[in-house]
Amino acid sequence: MPSLFGIKYSNRDFSLRDTWGKNQFNSTFPVALVAYLESLGLESVYLTLDNNKQLKHDHITAKKLFGLNYDSDELFYDFEGIFSPYECLVKGNLPRIDLVVQNLKSGICLKGIEIKLTALPDSSTFDLMDDKFGTEIVVRRDTIVYLACGIALLYKDNLNELRNILGNQCDSITDWTNAENVLPFIPDMIQNIDRIMMENLDKQEPLVLQPVWKTEGKSPRLAQYCLDVFVWSNFAFTELFMRYERQQSVFNSMTRQIRTIIWLYKMLLDFSLTGQFNHQRISDKLSYNTKNDKAFAISGIRSHQFMACSELSKPRISKDDIKNIILDGGQHYLSPERRFDAIIFNSPDLFD
Numbered sequence: 535m536p537s538l539f540g541i542k543y544s545n546r547d548f549s550l551r552d553t554w555g556k557n558q559f560n561s562t563f564p565v566a567l568v569a570y571l572e573s574l575g576l577e578s579v580y581l582t583l584d585n586n587k588q589l590k591h592d593h594i595t596a597k598k599l600f601g602l603n604y605d606s607d608e609l610f611y612d613f614e615g616i617f618s619p620y621e622c623l624v625k626g627n628l629p630r631i632d633l634v635v636q637n638l639k640s641g642i643c644l645k646g647i648e649i650k651l652t653a654l655p656d657s658s659t660f661d662l663m664d665d666k667f668g669t670e671i672v673v674r675r676d677t678i679v680y681l682a683c684g685i686a687l688l689y690k691d692n693l694n695e696l697r698n699i700l701g702n703q704c705d706s707i708t709d710w711t712n713a714e715n716v717l718p719f720i721p722d723m724i725q726n727i728d729r730i731m732m733e734n735l736d737k738q739e740p741l742v743l744q745p746v747w748k749t750e751g752k753s754p755r756l757a758q759y760c761l762d763v764f765v766w767s768n769f770a771f772t773e774l775f776m777r778y779e780r781q782q783s784v785f786n787s788m789t790r791q792i793r794t795i796i797w798l799y800k801m802l803l804d805f806s807l808t809g810q811f812n813h814q815r816i817s818d819k820l821s822y823n824t825k826n827d828k829a830f831a832i833s834g835i836r837s838h839q840f841m842a843c844s845e846l847s848k849p850r851i852s853k854d855d856i857k858n859i860i861l862d863g864g865q866h867y868l869s870p871e872r873r874f875d876a877i878i879f880n881s882p883d884l885f886d
Contacts, residue, residue, distance in 0.1 A: 535548065535549050535862055536548050536549060536554070536861070536862050536863050536864035536866075536867055537861045537862055537864060538562055538563065538565070538566035538859060538860060538861065538864065539566045539569055539570045539573070539858060539859045539860075539861060540565070540566050540568075540569025540570065540572075540573070540604045540605065541562065541565060541566055541569070541611060542605075542607070542609070543607075543609065543610045543611070543638055544562075544610065544611035544612070544613060545611070545612050545613055545615070546558060546562060546611075546613055548562075548864065551867045551869070553867075554864060554867035554868050554869065555869055556869070556870065556871060558613070559868065560649070560651045561613055561614070561632045561633060561649045561651075562611075562613065563651065563745075563859070563860070564649050564651055564743055564745040564763065565611060565633065565649075565743075566859050566860075567745050567761060567763055567851070567859060568596050568599065568600075568604065568743070568745075568763055569596060569604040569605075570851070570855070570858065570859050571596075571763060571850070571851070572595065572596040572604050573604075576850060577593035577594055577595050577596075578593065578594050578596075578599065578743075578763040578764065578765045579591060579592075579593060579594075579762070579763065579764045579765065579841075579843060579845050580592045580593055580594035580740070580764075580765045580767070581764060581765065581766050581767065581770040581840065581841070582738050582767045582769065582770050583731060583735065583738065583767065583769035583770045583772075583773065584735070585732060585735060587728065587732075587773075587780075589770050589773060589840050591843050594740065594765050598740070599645070599647070599740050599743070599765060600635045600644065600645060601635050601637070601644030601645050602635070602637065602644065607638070608637050608638045608639045608640075609635065609637075609638065610635070610636040610637070610638040611633060611634075611635060611636075612633070612634040612635070612636055613632065613633055613634075614630045614631075614632060614633075615630060615631065615633070615634030615636075615646075616628055616629075616630055616631070616634065617631055617634050617643055617645075617646030617680070617683075618643050619643055619687070620646070620680070620683040620684075620687065622810075623683050623686050623687065623690070623805065623809075623810060623811070624679070624683070624810060624811060624812070624813055625810045625811065625812040625815075626812055626813070626814050626815075627814075628679070628683075629676040629679055629680075629813075630676070631646045631647065631648055631676065631677075631680055632647060632648050632649040632743075633645075633646070633647045633648075633649055633743070634646050634647075635647070645739075645740065646680055647740060647741065647742070647743050648674075648676075648677045648680065648741060648742045648743070649742075649743045649744075649745075650671060650672070650742060650743070650744045651744075651745050651747065652669035652670065652671060652744055652745070652746050652747075653669060653670075653746075653747060653748075653749065654667050654668070654669050654746040654747065654748040654749070654834075654846070654849075655667035655668060655669070655748075655749075655751070655752075655834055656668060656669055656670040656833060656834035657670070657752075657833075657834075658670070658833040658834045658835045659833075659834040659835060659838065660751050660752040661751070661752075664847055664848070665842075665847045666838060667748070667834065667838065667846070667847070668833070668834025668835055668836070668837045668838030668841070669744075669746055669834050669837050669841075670831060670832070670833055670834055670837070671744070671774065671831065671832050671837050672828055672831040673774070673775075673794075673828060673829045673830055673831065674828055674829060675797070675817050675826055675827075675828060675829045677741075677742070677771075677829065678794055678797050678798055678801075678813075678817075678829050679801070679813040680741065681741060681768055681771065681772070681798060682797075682798055682801035682802060682805070682811065682813070684739055684741065684768045685730060685734075685768070685802060686801070686802060686805045686811070688734055688737060689805075689806070690809075693805070693806050693807075693809060694806075696730075696802065696805070696806040697806040697807065699726055699729050699730055699733070700726050700799070700802060700803050700806055701722065701726055703719060703722040703726075704719050704722060704723065704799070704803065707719060710796075710800065710819070710820055711819055711820060711822075713788045713822045716796060717785040717786070717787075717788065717792070718785070720779065720785045720792060720795060720796075721782075721783065721785075723795055723796065723799040724776060724779060724780050724795060726799070727772070727776070727795070727798065727799060727802075728776075728780075730802075731769045731772065734769075735769070738767040738768060738769045738770070739767060739768050740765050740766070740767060740768075741766055741767060741768040741771050742765065742766040742771055743763065743765055744763070744764045744765070744766060745761065745762065745763045745764070746761070746762055746763075746764065746846070746849060747760055747761055748760040748761070748849055754876070754879070754880060756853045757849075757853070758852055758853060759848050759849045759850065759851070759852050759853075760849055760851065760852065760853050761849050761850075761851035761852075761853075761855070761856075762845045762846070762849035762850050762851060764841060764845075764846075770840075772798075773840060774830075774832055774837075774840070775790075775791040775794045775795060775829070775830055775832075776791075776795060777840075778791070778836075779791055779792055779795060788822045788824065789830075790824060790828075790829065790830035790831070791830050793820065793821075793822055793824065793826075793829075793830075794829045794830050796820055797816055797817055797820060797829070800816050800820065801813060801816055804816070
């Protein structure tokens, strides 16, 4: 029966061809890759925030990431599930997240993890040297909801403390839907979010699992050493949309990153007042005439500055290992997208 390494119990049936579709494979394969790394005595790269607001590179075990050892008989992977401990924090429905890890015996939800399988290099770095390669990172707005929930849970029993940290600078905003009314307060929002994180550095939790797959430049050929795994803590993840904005003092226009700061701040502010927040209403009403199908995206040039390390320059898993991760003929069930530009690119004979 087709299978993936290390995934014994899940809500996906790997004997079905549909389970190997693009959307499903992009979340299941990374979980198997983490387990395979662990079986080799290796750990995923773990990005956390330090007290200087810099990213620190460490390593994280599968047990710390998932809550149980990868080979535990009590480990259950609920793909595209709902992390139930957060349901009481929101008004309306909590969105689904790529992976909810549960204890099969007790039914307790252990972790809620967003998964992003990313290509290395991206279009902004493919013509650079290997040690300058980076990946594009596209962030869904639902990820921001889970980021807010993780922070809100820290203050669930002490809303006044959160309210005091957030301050009253933004109380004079009468119309949050008007960008001109909100932009002057961005420095205050950043400062207050920073304070929350600095006071809770020891409570950082894994939020985003980001495996990378490396090709030979822009070609469709896998590099010999092509696979590795990066994990972002919830606080480290905020640097993707706060690092460059933190360096500014005046904000004259609305960007997706700035809008994401507003979303996060408003969710936490509403939570501090009522003990819940309406994420759907916040992201819909505070769109600022920009599509809100996603929160934001950053290019490989920017992501490289956060992720640069030996594992990014030379991933630790080789293409020869893939047959040890995709098992029992699972590769025959894969159904990649048929892209016209890819077909032309891989058919040089058309131009002979």
